[in-house]
Amino acid sequence: MPQVSPDPDLPLQDWRLRLYTIIFEADTRAGRLFDMALIAAILLSIAVVVADSVPALHERWRQQFTWAEWCFTALFTLEYLARLACTRRPLRYATSFFGVVDLLAMLPTYLALLFPGAHALIDVRVLRLLRVFRVFKLTSYLAEYRGLGRALQASARKIIVFITGVLMIVLVMGTLMYVVEGPANGFSTIPTSVYWAITTMTTVGFGDITPKTDLGRFIASVMMLLGWGTLAVPTGIVTAEMTSQRLSATPAPTTRTCHECLTEGHLPEALYCLHCGARLPHWHHEPRH
Structure with missing residues (x-):
């Protein structure tokens, strides 16, 4: 009997749900360990590119740098494919901000085979460090970041x-x-x-x-x-909006994500996505010690 591909309208189950919780969320121990390992790999890959740009180090460690870069690229490629495999709508993830950044993180190495100058674009991986707000669950910083964004949006006019x-x-x-x-x-x-x-x-x-x-x-x-x-004028406008946002502050968000639109930051007690309105799955989390 031929294998039927998963229905995107059905909720994630079994290994896809476990993999999704580990890769896309950071409220479990496995999810935090995965993201911390990912950030360590990103930092090391950027360090390799920076060191390889130094002529003296490039001449001495050229082969080692090349092997290290291909190892990092293979690792990021597997991670990208795993993200596509465990999401309900892979195309939505691939066209999202982080999906594009994740793709750009590995493409330069492959493009360097045809265009040697493209190798320098590997530093785009530094954008993936934005995930640090999720990894260590710096909710205070995440809340301030969201508050600043809302204040700027409210002050736009x-x-x-x-x-x-x-x-x-x-x-x-x-x-x-x-x-x-x-x-x-x-x-x-x-x-x-x-x-x-x-x-x-x-x-x-x-x-x-x-x-x-x-x-x-x-x-x-x-x-x-x-x-x-x-x-002083724009500063006062934004400050006033930030004060208004702080007075109406909401509880700290989590890294809980919507399986439909992949947006995160939902409250623990939320039942529906605050962006697309889809019903949220059960929140998988572990208490911190």
């Missing part, structure tokens, strides 16, 4: 209005400096003058263009003082 106002100011001031200073003093075009206004208002001041007239210097002084003032 206010910040857009603020940036629009700043752009209007630099356009007007840049045009004014073009009229006051002129091409003779380096303000050759309005775009160049606007560039000067942006660098001045943001307190960067590269110094490649400077006003020479007294009126131009006065305008530059006003721009600098205005720049100091504008720095």
Whole structure:
């Protein structure tokens, strides 16, 4: 009798459920050990690439570095295939942020066979260290990260209005400096003058263009003082939103993931996914000692 492929609409069972809990979650001892071993492998693989870029080490340990890199690539390839095998919807994982990062973590080694320069792209593996928030269950940091994201999202419209106002100011001031200073003093075009206004208002001041007239210097002084003032505006907006988020703080999330959309951070008592609405499976976890 031919083997029937698992129905993606059925819940995960047996070895797929156990493998999924170990690989995608970190609330069990096996899951934490797996993720810690994975992060150690990522750090070692990045160290190998960095060391291989040093000419003296490359000449002395070239063969060892090559073998080590292929071992790491084989390990990450097996891990990627295991993730595809234990998820209900492999394509959804493959097209997710971490799915793309996991794929990019191993592709450079294979591409280096055709394009030697692609070997340097292996450092993209450092993005996989984002999993450290899950591994050690740093819920306080994870909660702060999510709170900052929500505050930025809630402040988006206010910040857009603020940036629009700043752009209007630099356009007007840049045009004014073009009229006051002129091409003779380096303000050759309005775009160049606007560039000067942006660098001045943001307190960067590269110094490649400077006003020479007294009126131009006065305008530059006003721009600098205005720049100091504008720095406080977006900071105050985001801080106010973060304070609001903190006052309405929710209990610390877990690494519990939805088998449908693969999003994590659900509360222990949650019954449905907060993103796609799918019913959540039983939460597999072990108490920490």
